[in-house]
Amino acid sequence: MSTADRLVADEQAVRMYVDVRLGKNLDQRPTEYLLLGDDQGFLELEEAPAAPQSTDADIRVSGRVIFDTWAENAEGAIYVVLYPVPEERLAAFDAWFEEEHTPTLLGYVGWLRTRLIATDEGAVTRVAVHYLANPAAMESDERTLSVRTPRTDDVLEGAWASDIREFVALSGK
Structure with missing residues (x-):
């Protein structure tokens, strides 16, 4: 699949919501990923036209997927990066992410899929999943x-x- 094939056209764009719940002794929902490392809590991803009903997220970002390397059965662990890229640097960031960063990552057999989300609002302007x-x-x-x-x-x-x-989590599925 070429880089151009990985770009997501506006009319085909999927909306994604990323919720991060931080804290101890949280009950894990079956659709969540357990955070690893110093962060304790859970991460949840949802593809939906409207925001999820849950309101207990410490961090919630949403937007449309603008780049996707799509892969079947891409489950196990997840690595989410929240980037507060300034508006004037977005084009350069997107090009770097698509042309250099992601192809290098996908060279590792265990790196299965990468998606880039353009957020709707807030300090975080890009989210890599x-x-x-x-x-x-x-x-x-x-x-x-x-x-x-x-x-x-x-x-x-x-x-x-x-x-x-950055957040790394294991699948709760």
Whole structure:
């Protein structure tokens, strides 16, 4: 599949909602992913035309999927990155993500699928949702190389890059 085939046309765009619930002793819902690492809580993804009914999210971002490498049976672990990319840098960021960052990640056999969401509002302007066979993909050489591409330093330059948030979670299914 070529890069052009991975772009999602506006009329075909899927709306996604990403909810993050942080805290201890939370009851896991069957559709959620259990956060790993220092974060305790759950992450939930939903494709829907309207916002989910739940209102207990600590972080909720929503938007339309603008890039998708689509893969069948992409379950196991999930890696979500919240990017507060400034408006004037969005075009350069999107091009880097699509042309350099994602192809490098997909070079690892356990990196199954990547989606990029253009958010509707708020400080977070892009959300990357990566589907992994297991959390070991986070330690791969490809992940390290994906942020050492020719344009990485230019694209991720600025104070905003220190506000990037990352979450890794295991499937609750």
